[in-house]
Amino acid sequence: MTDSLIGPEPAYDVDDEYRPEPEPIPEPPAWQDGSFRIGIHTSIAGDIAGALDAAAKLGANALQIFSASPRMWPRGGIRIADADAARFRSRRAELGLGPLVVHDNYLINLASPDPVMRTRSIQAFHDELVRAVSLGADFLVAHPGSGLGGDKAQAIAQIAQGIRQAAKGVKLGGLRILVENTSGMGSAVGARFEEIRAILNQTADLPVGVCLDTAHVFEAGFDITGEEGLARTLDLVDRTVGLHRVFLLHVNDSKTPLGSRVDRHEHIGRGKIGLAAFGRILNHPRLGPGPQGVPGRAFILETPIDRPGDDRRNVRALWDLVGVNVQQAPKAENGFSMLRRGRKASAPRAKRKKRKTPKKASAKKG
Ligand SMILES: [Zn+2]
Ligand SMILES: [Zn+2]
Numbered sequence: 001m002t003d004s005l006i007g008p009e010p011a012y013d014v015d016d017e018y019r020p021e022p023e024p025i026p027e028p029p030a031w032q033d034g035s036f037r038i039g040i041h042t043s044i045a046g047d048i049a050g051a052l053d054a055a056a057k058l059g060a061n062a063l064q065i066f067s068a069s070p071r072m073w074p075r076g077g078i079r080i081a082d083a084d085a086a087r088f089r090s091r092r093a094e095l096g097l098g099p100l101v102v103h104d105n106y107l108i109n110l111a112s113p114d115p116v117m118r119t120r121s122i123q124a125f126h127d128e129l130v131r132a133v134s135l136g137a138d139f140l141v142a143h144p145g146s147g148l149g150g151d152k153a154q155a156i157a158q159i160a161q162g163i164r165q166a167a168k169g170v171k172l173g174g175l176r177i178l179v180e181n182t183s184g185m186g187s188a189v190g191a192r193f194e195e196i197r198a199i200l201n202q203t204a205d206l207p208v209g210v211c212l213d214t215a216h217v218f219e220a221g222f223d224i225t226g227e228e229g230l231a232r233t234l235d236l237v238d239r240t241v242g243l244h245r246v247f248l249l250h251v252n253d254s255k256t257p258l259g260s261r262v263d264r265h266e267h268i269g270r271g272k273i274g275l276a277a278f279g280r281i282l283n284h285p286r287l288g289p290g291p292q293g294v295p296g297r298a299f300i301l302e303t304p305i306d307r308p309g310d311d312r313r314n315v316r317a318l319w320d321l322v323g324v325n326v327q328q329a330p331k332a333e334n335g336f337s338m339l340r341r342g343r344k345a346s347a348p349r350a351k352r353k354k355r356k357t358p359k360k361a362s363a364k365k366g
Contacts, residue, residue, distance in 0.1 A: 029138075031098030032296035034289050036282075037062040038318045040301040040311055041103065043338050048080070048135075049088045056095045059315045059332030062298040064101035064141070067131040071106055073120065074127060085134040092136065099138035099298050101178075101248060104128045110162030111145035111155035111189060118162065121145075125166040133175050139248055141178045141211045144190035144199060153198075155189050160202030167206055177203075178211040178248055183219035183263040191220035191261070193240035200241060210241050213250035213302075214281060215266075218273050221259035225277045234286055243286055244294060251278065251299045251318060267303050267310060268317045275321075282321045308337040 031037055039062030042051040048065070055063035068074050080088075092100060108125050112118040125142070132140045142163070147155030163177060179199050184191025189199075200208055214224065222236070223229035237243055253271030255264035269275030282299060285292040303314045312332055319329040 028295070029098055030096065031062065031138075031298075032289075034291075034295055035061075036289060036319075036322045036324060037099065037296060037298035038300075038315060038322070039063045039097075039099075039101070039298055040303075040315055041065070048084060049091045052088070052091050052095055052097060054336075054338055055097055056330065057333040057336040058312050058338075059319065059330050061097060061330045062099055062101070062300060063097055064103055064300045064302070066105070067102050067128065067135060067137075068105065070103070073107060073124065074105075078127065078131075080131050080134050082134075085136075089136045099248070099296055100136065101139045101141055101298070101300060102128065102132040102135065102137045104140060104142045106143075108143070109145040110166075111147045111158045113148055113150050118158070122162050122166050125162065126168075126170065129167060129170045129172065129175070129177075133170065133173055137175055139176050139178050139209075139211070141180050141248070141250075143180055144182065144188070144196070146186060146188045149187050152187075152189065152195065155187075156195055156198045157202065159189060160199050163199075163203050163208070164206065172207060176207040176209050176247060178209045180211040180213055180250070181216050181220065182213075183216045184221075184261045185263060191216070193237055197240045200245065209245045209247045210237075211248040211250060212237065212246050213252060214273060214278075215250070215252035215254040215271075216263060218254050218258055219256055219260050219263055221261075223258055224281065225258075225273055227280060230277070230280055230284065234284070238286075246287075247294060247297055249281075249287065249297070249299050250302050251282070252302050253278070265303055267306075268301070268314050268321075275317075278318075279321045282318065283323075305337065305339040308339045308341050309335070311338050312336060 039060045040055060040058055041064040042054040044051045044065050051063065051065045068078055105124055105128065108121045109117060110121050110125065112121060128140055145155065145159050179196050181196060182188045182190040189195050196210055217224055217233065222233045224233050234243065237246065251268065253266040253268050253273045255266045255271055256262045257272050268278055281287060287293055289295055289297050299318055301314050305311050
């Protein structure tokens, strides 16, 4: 290596005089304008772009989707055809929806002690990242995983390493990975915010944040039903992962009681968390999209659809809670629902009840 102090005088280069314009800072996307962003998980069955229209017809201005079937291992690392991805992105722009959230496959377990499962999980998470980028998604929500009874710290290290391995070579662009808190079923990582902080610390070289699920918070034992409990919980979240890193909330009521560690989502206001608590959560200045919160921070529903229209009613319930009346809110299509009369629900949470087998991984997911 040459030492510039003793090396030859560098030749004067006229190009050195030229100072290119600094790269323009990209305009923040429209959904970060400080307005409330309310969304719902919509089905990609049939046509992936159809999920966008469903969200709009339900009166949402944000949405979450799976980018492939959530209960199957994709064969051969399925990619989305360029033409389909382009069509999806342009339809999303037309509808003005954002943020766009992709939720990862339920079978992925980056902490699996079984090396075959773990390798498969890392590959599948890599494919999730690639598909999310191709769709122009803003966030990819990931369940941390479970060491299935093994050491917690070891599981956390495996998760962080798995995320980093999966992201290797992927140009993430504007995509951010969000680790979701869990209800703590079995030996699932992520019911304690310290565990999520450890994952964030070990993935510090990547854009990683947090998705906070209200049902999971409550089921994990944090009483957010009252004003004081909510404030205490938010302080804890802030001290551990940092509230500024919570980019998204999953807004679900809970069928099961405080600290149950059993994850069952319920309609807003019909569960153990209750409507008044959701009013405080959605309007809390530190959780909102305003100056004390995070611009564009969205509230996304993963509520069941037991009867046609439940999806539309839950979206409407959130707009009501933030004081946006029917005239001001995005216009829902009268009578539209993802669940048609006489058909089984295809939304993520609605199938749960029919499953009695405890071994189903899906039972602790969402
Ligand atoms: Zn969730
Ligand atoms: Zn859940």
